[in-house]
Amino acid sequence: MAKKNSKKANIDKALNSGKIKKDEKEISQNPEEEEQQEQAQNVVGGKKRKRDSDNEEHAPPQSPQKKANTSNFVDMSSEESKFGEEVELNYSFDSLDVSEQTKKAIVDMGFTRMTEVQARTIPPLMAGRDVLGAAKTGSGKTLAFLIPAVEILFKLKFKPRNGTGIIVISPTRELALQILGVAKELLKYHQHTFGIVMGGANRQAEVQKLLKGVNLLIATPGRLLDHLQNTKGFVYKNLKALVIDEADRILEIGFEDEMKQIIKIIPNENRQSMLFSATQTTKVSDLARISLRPGPIYINVDQEKETSTVEGLTQGYVVCDSDKRFLLLFTFLRRNLSKKIIVFFSSCKSVKYHAELLNYIDTPVLELYGKQKQQKRTNTFFEFHNAEKGILLCTDVAARGLDIPAVDWIVQYDPPDDPRDYIHRVGRTARAGGRGKSLLFLLPSELGFLRYLKQAKVPLNEFEFAKGKIANIQTQLEALISKNYYLYQSARDGFRSYLTAYASYSLKSIFNLNNLDLQKVGKSFGFSVPPKVDINMGVSTKEQKSGRRAYKKNEDSNKKDYYLKQNSKSGSRQWSR
Known part of the structure; x- marks a missing residue:
């Protein structure tokens, strides 16, 4: 001491x-x-798949939604759909045609005026359209998809015995918990059930809740796929809407295969889909094509901004x-x-x-x-x-x-x-x-x-x-x-x-390991002399899918050489004093 x-x-x-x-x-x-x-x-300046364990008590409520337009997919590089252009934006939450329960919850949350992404996205979603939304983080898109989702449950009078009507997929546990918090506030005056399934949580507790019926389910991709494939009694045949939040991030961290399997398993008929992504990539476009119905609306609130x-x-x-x-x-x-x-x-x-x-x-x-x-x-x-x-x-x-x-x-x-x-x-x-x-x-x-x-x-x-x-x-x-x-x-x-x-x-031309002064780097970690360490430059195929940060370490750090070496076979480099 x-x-x-x-x-x-x-x-x-x-x-x-x-x-x-x-x-x-x-x-x-x-x-x-x-x-x-x-x-x-x-x-700087998908195939449809039905479950055999359907019971009469799980019969789906009749959906009032109209069939989607069967026009071609709106190119993500094109201008916003005419649907969005013809509707004059009203930024007041009072202007929304939503239930009194939802309106009351919004007031309790302290919101009176919608953000741009909410004003542009909520009306077409309320009309039953599929939407691909591009917006900066912090733009308020969580409410943009949760309000229409809650209204679907309300209009169809979803009850626990009907199972899951809405699935919201999130890339991380923290974001999933955050969405759960907003959903809890929004459902304050509704009787619909809600819950979360995510990696790291108690799976058996999740199973028990799913068996009771979760109308609005928030999930991370891996755990959701696990329950879809292995949890008997998980009723999702009545699914009416799928929300994919932070789609680019979901794909960046290696959940592309899981997302494709999820979309193949869940009901496809008359399912509304909402896909949100802060950035637009080829993989996001591919995911949109298999998850959205023909003729979705592309809304980009940041397209004209400097x-x-x-x-x-x-x-x-x-x-x-x-x-x-x-x-x-x-x-x-x-x-x-x-x-x-x-x-x-x-x-x-x-x-x-x-x-x-x-x-x-x-x-x-x-x-x-x-x-x-x-x-x-x-x-x-x-x-x-x-x-x-x-x-x-x-x-x-x-x-x-x-x-x-x-x-x-x-x-x-x-x-x-x-x-x-x-x-x-x-x-x-x-x-x-x-x-x-x-x-x-x-x-x-x-x-x-x-x-x-x-x-x-x-x-x-x-x-x-x-x-x-x-x-x-x-x-x-x-x-x-x-x-x-x-x-x-x-x-x-x-x-x-x-x-x-x-x-x-x-970006090797900028972030080049050989350009680092190891003596100075060592000092930033509190060393007078940098310690001997080994790093493995090889990255497996699976890790490459997971993005830059899914690097692989070499656990063997007890080599006796005291100079920088590179092994051409393993790609392993040894840094030492």
Whole structure:
């Protein structure tokens, strides 16, 4: 304990020496002062399948929906359907032809005016049309599909014995839980049942609930397919609508095969479908073609906008050498302890290490990443969601769709290698018309990434930080890591995972492992001399489907060579001192 207090005292001494003060003005630009500061310079400007276990009591209610238009699929690159153009937009929720129960719930939720995606999407969905919607994160699309979904259940008088009438598919557990929360509020005055099935949760408890009848079911793809294939008594033959939220993300993380199987299993006749995606890709188009009926409406509320990110978002980047990265991050966080901040990292073990370190040196943070147990992830999400201030360290598991209120800052400590990932990350702040700020860390060798952001219509300013005001705690940090066994092991794992993640970036011309100064990278993890680690450059076919972050580690880290080597057969590289 004395050693720990000694390390903390050294760090506190650095804090109090004038290098960093908690009460100082923020080191980044305020939106109000942005135009007056000359430091910031613009640089970017299906087959049908029926179940044999049907019972008379599960007979479906008669649907009032009309058959869909059988015209050709609307090309995703074309203009919005005439249906959307001819209807004059009314942004008032009072204008919607919905049940009194739904109207009352909307009032209780505090909403009076619809967002653009809601105003454009809800009317055609209420008319029974299939919709492919493209909108930025934070645009309010959750209510855009839940309101029509609830009204379908209401009009058809769905009861538990009718089984599942609506399925909402979400890419991640956290987003699924969030949708469940909104659905609970929206169904407050309705009698319809709702529930969730997702990986990591108690499967038997889910089975019991499905057997009782879940009218509105929110699910992650893998667990939903599991129940469709294996849960006897799961009544889904009366399915009236399928919602696929964050379709691009579902496909990016490797659920393409599962989605195809799900669509083959669920009823296809008279099923309305709603597909939402923040970005449009060939795979999203293919999924739309097999899941939507002929003649769907394509609604893109962002097509004519000059930027790909929401208004009210102040975005900047800072150029920083590897050995100064953690010092700058630490300084920034200590100066903004009264704010709500999300910090993105490229790997789970890097998140774990930095969370352990920051908590140890009295900078309280929460951590959220994919390999956590589900209960831990759920508790962390809701703790940060409900907090007025705090710091959340996370991987991209939190980057898509999550609606966390009043986030002041998005910090991308490890940059993404795709502008789309950048857009999804910053979409956690300035949501629903609010304001927020983002900060992107870049190495000098990574400045070429700005060209890709410019092409993606992402406006960025350069933020400058006075070197004299950055906390110089490197000596104390290295002493702490060298003497604390558990922190050393965690730092070593984080260091290895950072290099492995970096090696898996697709933009090799910008994010090149050979361009990294390992001595400086090691210092950012608290090492005076970088440890010997092995990384495996080979990625299996299945992992490639799961995207950049599904890298594969080489567990053998006990080789005796002390130089960088590359094995041409295995693709394994060894980094050492």
